[in-house]
Amino acid sequence: MKRSPERASLDKMNDGTYAINMMPIVIDTNVFVSALWSKDVAGGAARALLRAALTGKCVPLFGNALWLEYEDLLGRSVWTENTTHAERLTMLQALAAAGKWVSIYYGWRPNLPDEGDNHLIELAIAGNARAIVTYNMKDLQRGQLLWPQLRILTPQECLKELL
Numbered sequence: 001m002k003r004s005p006e007r008a009s010l011d012k013m014n015d016g017t018y019a020i021n022m023m024p025i026v027i028d029t030n031v032f033v034s035a036l037w038s039k040d041v042a043g044g045a046a047r048a049l050l051r052a053a054l055t056g057k058c059v060p061l062f063g064n065a066l067w068l069e070y071e072d073l074l075g076r077s078v079w080t081e082n083t084t085h086a087e088r089l090t091m092l093q094a095l096a097a098a099g100k101w102v103s104i105y106y107g108w109r110p111n112l113p114d115e116g117d118n119h120l121i122e123l124a125i126a127g128n129a130r131a132i133v134t135y136n137m138k139d140l141q142r143g144q145l146l147w148p149q150l151r152i153l154t155p156q157e158c159l160k161e162l163l
Contacts, residue, residue: 022056022057022058022059023057023058023059023130023131023161023162024058024059024060024061024100024127024128024129024130025053025058025059025060025061025129025130025131025132025133025158026060026061026066026120026123026124026127026129026131026132026133027049027050027053027060027095027133028120028132028133028134028135028136029066029069029070029073030134030135030136031046031049031133031134031135031155032046032050032070032073032092032095033073033078034046034135034155035047035049035050035091036079036082036083036087036088036091037078037079037080037082037083045154045155045156045159046155048155048159049133049155049158049159050091050095052159052162053095053098053099054094054095054098056098057162058158058162059098059099059100060095060098060099060100061099061100061101061102061123061124061127061129062096062099062100062101062102062123063101063102063103063104063119063122063123063126063127064104065119065123066119066120066123070092071092074088074089074092100127102123102126102127103126104119104122104123104126105126117136117139120132120134121150124150125150129150130149130150130151131150131151131152131153131158131161132150132151132152132153133153133154133155133158134152134153134154135154135155137152137154
């Protein structure tokens with residue numbers, strides 16, 4: 001199967017071989033929660049996106065701020081009986097193993113309506129992400145600084161590109 005350059009690229013390794021570099025994405029915490037919380041259609045797309053990350057169809061990117069949000073969510077009382085705390089922790093650990101840690105050395109401050117979302121843009125830029133996957137489309141598309149190569153997608157839209 002031929003892959004488009006949007007989905008994967010080849011990185012030359014030190015030993016002269018090539019490795020497939022899958023589409024890097026930033027998964028917003030609202031997608032993570034939806035994947036593990038809800039049984040509706042939106043939760044289904046979010047779950048399918050996490051499955052895609054766990055099976056190597058994309059590479060989730062993590063930075064300090066996003067990881068702390070994920071960990072903070074594990075302790076909140078927003079969860080339903082659909083998953084246990086241990087299952088959510090296992091999912092986060094598996095996602096971490098499938099993902100890539102990115103250090104952010106420059107704060108772009110795109111001045112989004114919710115200041116707390118700026119770190120998502122900064123992580124995406126630092127990690128050369130192709131997309132931020134979120135249900136918060138409205139706020140993430142309204143920054144004062146824009147990057148044309150960075151797309152803001154819902155889980156459904158991202159899945160269409162991956163599959």
